[in-house]
Amino acid sequence: MQPLTIGPLTLDTPVLAAPIAGFTDAIFRRIVRDLGGCGLIYTEMVGAGTWMQSPRERPERIEGIEDEARPLGVQLWDRDAEMLYAAARELAALDVSVIDLNFGCPKKRIMGKHAAGAALLRDPQTVGRLVRAAVRGAGTVPVTAKIRLGPSLATATAVAVARSAADNGAAAVTVHGRTADQNYDVPCYLDRIAEVVRAVAVPVVANGDVRDAASALHTLRVTGAAGVMVARGALTRPWVFREITAALRGEPIPAEPRSADQKALLLKHHAAMVERYGDPWGTIFMRKFACRYLNGRPGIRPFRDAITRAADAAEFLEVVERHFPDDAGDSMWAQSEHVHEETCV
Ligand SMILES: Cc1cc2nc3c(=O)[nH]c(=O)nc-3n(C[C@H](O)[C@H](O)[C@H](O)COP(=O)(O)O)c2cc1C
Secondary structure, eight states, rough: OOOOOEEEEEOOOSEEOOOOTTTTTTHHHHHHHHHOOOOEEEEEEEEHHHHHHTSSSOOOTTTTTSSSSEEEEEEEEOHHHHHHHHEEEEEETTHHHOOEEEOOOOIIIIIIIIIOOGGGOOOOHHHHHHHHHHHHHHHSSSSEOOHHHHHHSOOOHHHHHHHHHTTTOOOOEEEEEEEGGGGGGSSSOHHHHHHHHHHOSSSSSEEEOSSSSSHHHHHHHHHHHSEEOOOOOOHHOHHHHHHHHHHHTOOOOOOOOHHHHHHOOOOHHHHHHHHHHOHHHHHHHHHHHHHHHTOOOTOOOHHHHHHHOOOOOOHHHHHHHHHHOOSTTTTTOOOOOOOOTTTTO
16 A cells, blocks of 8 residues: 655555544544554544634634644634635644545534535535635645535535645545435445546545445555545544554454453543543543444443433443443453444434
8 A cells, every 4th residue: 555645744554533523532532543553633623713713712622732643634614715724824833734624514504504514515616715725824734625425416526526626735635425415324435436536636535434444445445545534433443543554554453452451441531531521521521432432332222321321420430330340251342343323422
């Protein structure tokens, strides 16, 4: 596999951790980095306009990024070129590694009220103008675009949008292989990602339904993409990056962490959340992660029901111990079925 180069940046491995609103906060990013195998990790998306209208208040989603390890990508969304220009300038001054622009969010608030995210896929020219503005603000920091296939299959604009982004200075394009109106309801169209790969000279990163080494290799083979990006699969198995990287290097795939190690990771994550947000808020914010970690494990419903009611740290620990006593062996943890459920978000 060729190294993935994004402008001046060459990644150690072409396996990227996606922006995931509500999840890829500083604590989760640290967990992913520590587990290894991830070439680039993104923050959650940040509204450029909201930030730039009160620039002294750095959005919580990028709090402390100046001290974070690199490479680090920050994702912006907006449809206002001046706001993207100004936010990109601020991020360049913070020396982030990549600035990504979101043209794929299908949420009503972003697409409808703000006419941003995936709504911009209707208008490749505007995407180009927004990319150009961000590139101007970003200076030497590379700007990338993250897109879906289009608003719908009837208006599958991905090739035109990717070309417009690349022609206006995007250093790479990530394509999630579904349209906005498909949400997550159909399997990804890998053939349509391949069309984008053939249409642009910049690297294309394929995204959607990658959850282990086998699905990553399949996606890369079918699309011809320069890299893969993982979102939901990383919430369930944050060690997935080292599995994919090992497979790409032709090395043996590391064993799934033992149950005791998975439990220790869950508890370490909870402790970090409580340290950051205090209790009960750290525990309340942690519930959604706990559900995701155990997504797809057979018989997980009683744990999920209990953990989503854990009111504070003591209750959280009690629920974990009750469902996963130290002598329980691998019965609950080991067998992820790799399903992506949109419950418990
Ligand atoms: C809860 C959730 C939040 C997301 N937030 C973002 C976001 O902030 N920015 C973005 O570009 N994509 C976001 N996505 C989309 C993912 O980055 C990714 O494109 C999509 O989930 C498909 O990849 P996957 O099959 O690996 O999950 C989000 C997805 C989920 C499930």
